[in-house]
Amino acid sequence: MxxxxxxxxxxxxxxxxxxxxxxxxxxxxxxxxxxxxxxxxxxxxxxxxxxxxxxxxxxxxxxxxxxxxxxxxxxxxxxxxxxxxxxxxxxxxxxxxxxxxxxxxxxxxxxRFSMREFTNVSTMLSLGWMNHADRLAATMFDRWDVQEDGNGSISWESLPQYLPWLSVKLYKAWRGSDEVFDFEPRDEQFEGFYPLLKAIFDPSASTFGEALIEAADFHVMGIGMDDYDPVRDEDYWLFPVEILAACRIRQQRGLDLPYVEHPLFDATPLGRYHSPLPxxxxxxxxxxxxxxxxxxxxxxxxx
Incomplete structure (x- = not known):
């Protein structure tokens, strides 16, 4: 090893x-x-x-x-x-x-709902609850519209919000939205998660599999409690909802999911992709x- x-x-x-x-x-x-x-x-x-x-x-x-x-x-x-x-x-x-x-x-x-809470849309997607994901996203966007410090209140350069903004990008990909929000980061700024965004609808399962491994590497190495750690919410340390959400969205499009090995996916059964939960x-x-x-x-x- x-x-x-x-x-x-x-x-x-x-x-x-x-x-x-x-x-x-x-x-x-x-x-x-x-x-x-x-x-x-x-x-x-x-x-x-x-x-x-x-x-x-x-x-x-x-x-x-x-x-x-x-x-x-x-x-x-x-x-x-x-x-x-x-x-x-x-x-x-x-x-x-x-x-x-x-x-x-x-x-x-x-x-109040902070930007960080949009990650829960990925949680709904990871569970296979597409209607709940849609509803929760609408709720979050509604609050952003009325809160003075809602969407875009913190620039990426001041404090990167990896999982929340990645969840926004994944949701937009699923819904086919081209809307750009205030202070929305560029895809390239997501570093190790960037290949996941690029490959989510790639016809090649192996290309998507490589992106999954890069995302898993970045997830694990980003675990921490500091403000600039990409995965700083302990609820997601062993439960990589952003990766599982990307798999769900890809499957919804009718594209194949590869089987890949990675320590994150094998750490606990929470790390593996499953059929939608009732x-x-x-x-x-x-x-x-x-x-x-x-x-x-x-x-x-x-x-």
Whole structure:
């Protein structure tokens, strides 16, 4: 094994260790899941008003907890955590939609969507939820239009946003859009992700496979917590949604997907491309969302 791949294995080994440590901490479960359900959601269900503004945050916390469960199952059982990952995804989606409903209502709570959050569109694509990806992208673009510090508030030269802007580029490729947004970076500025953008619709599966390997190299070597690290959100360290989204978009076009080997794809089952996940049913959401739509008057439940 050459020094480059040893470095990749070391990075991924550290992330596996960190994920296991996080999920084993009972305080995290209490903080992210149990407390959210007991102190936020149940009172709201009782009267339709209590903690209304905090419901989106509660959904976000539950999504985070399910993602940690997915990571743990993927690491320790080496099985694809389809149920946990789907629940994390659906709670994440409705976090944004309920927050948007509050922002659009006559009783806003100060929620804001940053540029970094557009990466979640790639998450929806990676799960195979094309309608959810479309809806979430529309929500994000809507907020950019009304927020003073929305789209383009930070130039690429000041602070590169690799995964969010890559997600914008991938979404535009999927929808066939030629719109150019304020401060949108050039494709070449994505460095190791650039070949992925170039090859996404290349008829040659092998050409796309080479781009996947370059993107995987860049993803792993870009993992970190510093502002200028390309992959600085830990949710994506072992779950390369940008690469999986590119595969989904290519497959939607009817183009072949190559099978390629890379330590990132083999680190956990989360790194491999899978068939679309069924959108899960969830008792909490089935109770909360209709009531939330009623009290805000802004939440569209049809996706």
């Amino acid at each position: 050459n020094s480059f791949f040893r470095k990749i294995e070391n990075v991924l080994g550290n992330e596996r260790k960190n994920a296991r440590a996080w999920i084993s901490d009972s305080f995290n479960k209490e903080l992210l899941y149990d407390d959210s359900v007991s102190s936020l959601i149940k009172p709201f269900l009782a009267d339709g008003e209590s903690q209304k503004k905090l419901i989106p945050g509660g959904l976000r916390h539950i999504s985070s907890w399910y993602l940690r469960l997915a990571e743990d199952k993927s690491l320790n059982n080496t099985t694809y955590p389809d149920e946990e990952l789907a629940l994390s995804g659906i709670y994440k989606f409705w976090y944004y939609e309920t927050a948007h409903a509050i922002m659009e209502s006559d009783d806003p709570a100060g929620y 959108v899960p049913r969830d008792d909490i959401l089935e109770k909360v969302l209709p009531l939330y739509a009623k009290v805000t008057g802004k939440l569209d439940l049809q996706v």
